[in-house]
Amino acid sequence: MAIPEYWREIKHRYKLEAGKCKSCGYIVFPMRLICPKCQNQDFDSINLSREGTLITYSVIRVASSRFVNQAPFAVGIVELKEGVRILSQITDCNINELKSGMKMQVEFRRIFDDGSSGVINYGYKCVPM
């Protein structure tokens, strides 16, 4: 990931910053310029809650080069309390014991780094509660 791209996404990757439409209340994550429900362009900035439910997941056994050291690992769709669904790695777990419907909490983790000399990319991952 290019550094400017990582930097632009810091607010939603670090703080789960989302936009709540001032007109219809729809929540966009990450933030957008136009509400997909009502085309309004005014949003309140909110931070999503750090608890949710695992909807579904998949186990990655053959990972891309950046994630080779982490394989096998799970990637899941987690629905947060606000109803927003996020795609996230699931960490600190036994991948054989994951089940849809499990309660999850969001933690701050390293996502990947550009080798041992590049920038470290941080963001959110989910951990079973």
Add this chain to the structure above:
Amino acid sequence: MTGIVSYASYVPRYRIKVEDIAAQWGFDATVIKKGLFVQEKSVPAPDQDTITMSVEAARRAVFGGGIDPETIQAVYVGSESHPYAVKPTGTTVAEAIGATPDAHCADFEFACKAGSEAMFVTLNMVEAQQMSYALAIGADTSQGAPGDALEYTASAGAAAFIMGKEQPVAECLETYSHMSDTPDFWRREHEFYPQHAGRFTGEPAYFKHVLNCANFIMKKTGLQASDFGYAVFHQPNGKFPLRAGKKLGFTEDQLKQGLLCPYIGNTYSGSSPLGLAAVLDVAKPGDLILMVSYGSGAGSDGFVWRVTKDIEKMRKKILYTWDQIHGEKFYLDYGQYAKFRGKIRSNAS
């Protein structure tokens, strides 16, 4: 009065037992466990480092204290394992908890004393009325060289303290620091593992500074060991803090609540701060707590804390330290541990 308005800790979920490390190198685990008074140690997950654990501890403290993160004016992180050699830990932590941009960030480093150093500075910034809230964190993912005695104890954890003047949960009655140039433990630039001076790390290093610091701060405050509810000392192993405590006149009952090393190892900059967090989890209003850190190189920071009635409400909202230590754990064998800690050469790393 200035003090801790909120606090919290973070202990990783992975552990390795002394038996597994000893077996790898052909040593007798019984002898090591008895010598160091350590059973097992915490291990950070491969996607954790000082920054991620600092963020988790800090978020818990912000939530526990019900503090608006935008009012936190300093984020000071003490560690000997800052993820970057050049690029601050503090800015990432401040950004993640929502304290930016109106905050002062600094990274502290002083072997195992960096956490209490951040606590000392934040307390004084608040006391000098330069800031209303200031956040101090002690965190480490320390490494011991394979086969070295430090490998049985070098572990990971973080503790965060928000200092302020309004309704502190523990007031700081006194501080005292005791320093000297003592080369007992070090790591040169670009070296991966630290080195130490063996037995020299004991009497002229750890005990001299910890005992002098404790004796001086008790003299300064006119307090005796029996006046305290609890005492917490830096924990490079399980034995040193017990021996130091007993020399100062403390009983095992005063020491055991804050003695975490036997179950999680030496969390370095997190060590005495995590011990203090564990004590604050159970202390009663009015209890006095003595805390003395130690960092090689060398020096000790001493604090006398008095717990207030406001602690009951605040700590209801955080995860207790001992509950994290005894909570869900994943045990690693030596091979998994070596992979987790980047001790294996491969083409992928």
